[in-house]
Amino acid sequence: MTGPPLPPATSATSATSATPAVPSPSATPQPDAAADPLLTARRVPARHPGQWVSAAVLLVLAAMLVHTLLTNSRFQWGVVGRYFLSASVLHGLELTLWLTAAVMVCGYVLGVGIAAMRLSANPVLRGLSFGYVWLIRSVPPLVQLLFWYELASLYPELSLGVPFGREFVTVRTAHLFSGVLAAFVGLTLDVAAFSAEIIRGGILSVDPGQSEAAQALGLGRVRVFRRIVLPQAMPAIIPASGNMLIGMLKATSIVSVIAVQDLLYSVQLIYNQNYLIMPLLLVATIWYVVLTTLLSIGQYYTERYYARGNDGGRAGRRGFWRTVRGNAPLFGQVRTDLAGLS
Amino acid sequence: MTATDRPLVRIRGLSKSFGTHQVLHGVDLDVREGEVTVLLGPSGSGKSTLLRCVNHLESPDAGYVEVDGRIIGHRPRGGRLHALRPRALTRQRAGIGMVFQQFNLFPHLTVLDNITEAPVAVRGLPRRQAADRARELLDRVGLAGRQDSYPRQLSGGQRQRVAIARALAMEPRLMLFDEPTSALDPELVGEVLAVMKDLAADGMTMLVVTHEIGFAREAADTVVFLDAGRVVESGPPAHVLTTPRHDRARAFLSAVL
Numbered sequence A: 001m002t003g004p005p006l007p008p009a010t011s012a013t014s015a016t017s018a019t020p021a022v023p024s025p026s027a028t029p030q031p032d033a034a035a036d037p038l039l040t041a042r043r044v045p046a047r048h049p050g051q052w053v054s055a056a057v058l059l060v061l062a063a064m065l066v067h068t069l070l071t072n073s074r075f076q077w078g079v080v081g082r083y084f085l086s087a088s089v090l091h092g093l094e095l096t097l098w099l100t101a102a103v104m105v106c107g108y109v110l111g112v113g114i115a116a117m118r119l120s121a122n123p124v125l126r127g128l129s130f131g132y133v134w135l136i137r138s139v140p141p142l143v144q145l146l147f148w149y150e151l152a153s154l155y156p157e158l159s160l161g162v163p164f165g166r167e168f169v170t171v172r173t174a175h176l177f178s179g180v181l182a183a184f185v186g187l188t189l190d191v192a193a194f195s196a197e198i199i200r201g202g203i204l205s206v207d208p209g210q211s212e213a214a215q216a217l218g219l220g221r222v223r224v225f226r227r228i229v230l231p232q233a234m235p236a237i238i239p240a241s242g243n244m245l246i247g248m249l250k251a252t253s254i255v256s257v258i259a260v261q262d263l264l265y266s267v268q269l270i271y272n273q274n275y276l277i278m279p280l281l282l283v284a285t286i287w288y289v290v291l292t293t294l295l296s297i298g299q300y301y302t303e304r305y306y307a308r309g310n311d312g313g314r315a316g317r318r319g320f321w322r323t324v325r326g327n328a329p330l331f332g333q334v335r336t337d338l339a340g341l342s
Numbered sequence B: 001m002t003a004t005d006r007p008l009v010r011i012r013g014l015s016k017s018f019g020t021h022q023v024l025h026g027v028d029l030d031v032r033e034g035e036v037t038v039l040l041g042p043s044g045s046g047k048s049t050l051l052r053c054v055n056h057l058e059s060p061d062a063g064y065v066e067v068d069g070r071i072i073g074h075r076p077r078g079g080r081l082h083a084l085r086p087r088a089l090t091r092q093r094a095g096i097g098m099v100f101q102q103f104n105l106f107p108h109l110t111v112l113d114n115i116t117e118a119p120v121a122v123r124g125l126p127r128r129q130a131a132d133r134a135r136e137l138l139d140r141v142g143l144a145g146r147q148d149s150y151p152r153q154l155s156g157g158q159r160q161r162v163a164i165a166r167a168l169a170m171e172p173r174l175m176l177f178d179e180p181t182s183a184l185d186p187e188l189v190g191e192v193l194a195v196m197k198d199l200a201a202d203g204m205t206m207l208v209v210t211h212e213i214g215f216a217r218e219a220a221d222t223v224v225f226l227d228a229g230r231v232v233e234s235g236p237p238a239h240v241l242t243t244p245r246h247d248r249a250r251a252f253l254s255a256v257l
Helices: A008-013 A049-071 A077-084 A087-118 A123-138 A141-149 A179-204 A208-216 A221-258 A263-274 A277-306 A320-327 A332-340 B047-054 B086-094 B111-121 B127-140 B156-168 B186-201 B213-219 B237-242 B247-256
Strands: A157-161 A167-172 B009-018 B021-031 B036-040 B062-067 B074-077 B080-083 B096-099 B174-178 B205-209 B222-227 B230-235
Touching: A077 A277, A087 A123, A087 A179, A087 A221, A087 A263, A087 A277, A123 A179, A141 A179, A141 A221, A179 A221, A208 A221, A208 B086, A208 B096, A221 A263, A221 A277, A221 B111, A263 A277, B009 B047, B021 B047, B021 B062, B021 B222, B021 B230, B036 B047, B036 B213, B047 B062, B047 B174, B047 B205, B086 B096, B096 B156, B111 B127, B111 B156, B127 B156, B156 B186, B186 B205, B186 B213, B213 B237, B222 B237, B222 B247, B230 B237, B230 B247
Parallel strands: B036 B205, B036 B222, B096 B174, B174 B205
Antiparallel strands: A157 A167, B009 B021, B009 B062, B074 B080, B222 B230
16 A cells, blocks of 8 residues: 555545545555554565475585594595605696696687687688587597507608608607607697687677677777677686686596506505505595685686676676685585575 | 868769678768768668668678778779778778667776777877877766776766767767667667767768657758668758658658657
8 A cells, every 4th residue: 555646536445545535646645554564564584494404414414424534544534644745746736737737728729719710701711620629529538648649550750841742850759749748739639629619609609799899990800809809708708618627627637547647647656556545546636626726716806807897797796705615615505505595 | 061072971883782682772872071961761771781881891792982082991903893901991990980779888898998999009099198088078978087987887878978989089080870879768869869969060970870850850961761772862851851752751751750
């Protein structure tokens, strides 16, 4: 009854109306608490017993997990602590870090080129780009890694020269591809194919009116891409790229099959000697968790930077600690979810 | 307003098809320096395509657009029209301002950066000087002090006025308006039209696609009526708007008035 004034005919017939019998059309009905107790009634939010029960069950399970991690002596946390900062583990960590960085940087540089080819007007470039992405995405990274490592069995020698003509330089492939180089090449080509698709999707998500407006102002093609299109494509590119970076950090561990001593392979070398398999795997795992957490924090700030102008857009509104909690493994999400329960 | 012998814009025999659909059929049109020409016509009549051919956002299939004595997008040599390299096309576009229906402001840049981007990048203006000029232009379109806002914080009418200031920052000889008020709430249309009338009074050469008959009546020197890709009526607004000869123009005007 607090809505706009009703026409006299309707309000006269309305039994609960607190308005005078013959109201003037402009008079607003005065709310009368005594006459209408609903106006002062306490509001009770909806109950969600199912959510409480499921939360309780999950919390008990989580507590059991923590309990067993702490009390099961066969995890041998002492051993974990002893090897956590040992020289060979740190060496492996170093290789994992720079291999990931090099693969991601080179892969993305290549990926931008492949995405540009795919979006070009030249049908040959478009076709080549499509074929590359199709082929690389179809081949398991492990197979690719072994392919480059065993390239010598297919091509014992590689030469630089005129196509189908004279050769100037010739190298023996067996000496060319060490394990690390094979890993770098194989993973870079893999990242290039996937990142090309991520970048292409990001660019296509930008309204074509943006580059039209920029062209109409007389901006050159490179400037339009760098200043107008790419920054607007970034919000679509970054989350997927963050995923890929974190995935690649762990995917570098497949280099252990070609005896490259990364983080995982270095702990494998140790437990092959002392058979403390679980504690040493935990050493590697904890390092991966730490690195992933750091990368998530970096991703948060990058997303926030590119969300500017979005007026408290999705990424901008999420608080820092919320993102960290959301990305911190296992326990992080629980507190945020509990806050949502009532 | 000086009317020179040679019009600033000369459009001759302009034709354009999208797939099998021919949008423009040999359009001829002149715009004299300092004059305002309003293009009227039902949707799909080719008004926007015609406008977009003027700064070569669309490439015509036949005919040509000449602005200030230069063929847009092409260089005539040996009886042929050679397509311009991107850099030369960029130079031509820099002298023609364009305002879009959807504003197309750059959402990740502040109002100031939206306006200074092209003068700094294309004209090589020092940043400080470009910023001073941008503030003058904002003042002119009635948005003094809003230089640090992002486009999303502005109303539609304010965004369109920023877009006009952005185009003016390149000191164009010709301004193109592609339905500048069609995406606006009715109560915001007036503020954009006021800025456009102000520009027209200052002697800016303007080619305007709009459905605002009132603007055409007040500010236009010439009204051109397009139907199905052909100019069916053209002349001073008093003439075309009150006593149209062509049936199609008469039907359109009686529907929108």
